[in-house]
Amino acid sequence: MAESFLPTPGNSRALRAAFGRFATGVTVVTAASERGPVGITANSFASVSLEPPLLLWCPAKLSRRHDAFVTAKHFALHVMGTAQDALIWGFANTAEAFEHSDWELSEHGVPLIAGCPARFECTTRDRLDAGDHTVLIGQIDRVTTEADAEVRVFLDSDYGHFVAS
Numbered sequence: 147m148a149e150s151f152l153p154t155p156g157n158s159r160a161l162r163a164a165f166g167r168f169a170t171g172v173t174v175v176t177a178a179s180e181r182g183p184v185g186i187t188a189n190s191f192a193s194v195s196l197e198p199p200l201l202l203w204c205p206a207k208l209s210r211r212h213d214a215f216v217t218a219k220h221f222a223l224h225v226m227g228t229a230q231d232a233l234i235w236g237f238a239n240t241a242e243a244f245e246h247s248d249w250e251l252s253e254h255g256v257p258l259i260a261g262c263p264a265r266f267e268c269t270t271r272d273r274l275d276a277g278d279h280t281v282l283i284g285q286i287d288r289v290t291t292e293a294d295a296e297v298r299v300f301l302d303s304d305y306g307h308f309v310a311s
């Protein structure tokens with residue numbers, strides 16, 4: 147049965163549920179901050195441009211981690227695999243969930259997590275004010291892929307995997 151509504155502050159849960167009908171992957175974004183390496187689980191990732199190579203993701207202004215990512219000159223965006231749920235859940239809860247992973251620091255001090263289906267090392271290019279989020283556009287400096295890693299999928303607030311049909 148179809149339902150229709152006007153998106154108002156009172157029904158942002160319904161808007162969130164409608165957004166959730168779009169299947170995404172799950173990423174973990176990392177950066178260096180004053181209090182050390184930080185990470186966050188995010189599904190607001192989108193590819194933007196091939197030439198120049200650009201991507202975006204959106205930290206929420208209400209997040210305690212927002213300012214660390216918005217002020218960072220560099221970040222890494224990791225597309226997460228089905229073997230990396232501890233990291234996905236860890237970085238949904240805390241900015242410092244690195245103990246669940248094999249990682250190293252880039253030359254810019256950005257944590258780079260190993261074993262991800264895809265990883266994009268970026269320089270922050272634009273910061274766009276957008277309602278209750280900030281849109282961060284990154285210039286992609288390096289790409290690392292792991293062809294054998296299966297991609298984690300997020301749909302309707304639930305985690306799954308992709309089956310081609």
Ligand SMILES: Cc1cc2nc3c(=O)[nH]c(=O)nc-3n(C[C@H](O)[C@H](O)[C@H](O)COP(=O)(O)O)c2cc1C
Binds near residue numbers: 172204238
């Ligand atoms: C699947 C998933 C996707 C998420 N996507 C985003 C996102 O795109 N942007 C964001 O700011 N937070 C996102 N979050 C929420 C953060 O991971 C984290 O839970 C939140 O920032 C916690 O609040 P804090 O930063 O104040 O500790 C997502 C969480 C999950 C589980």
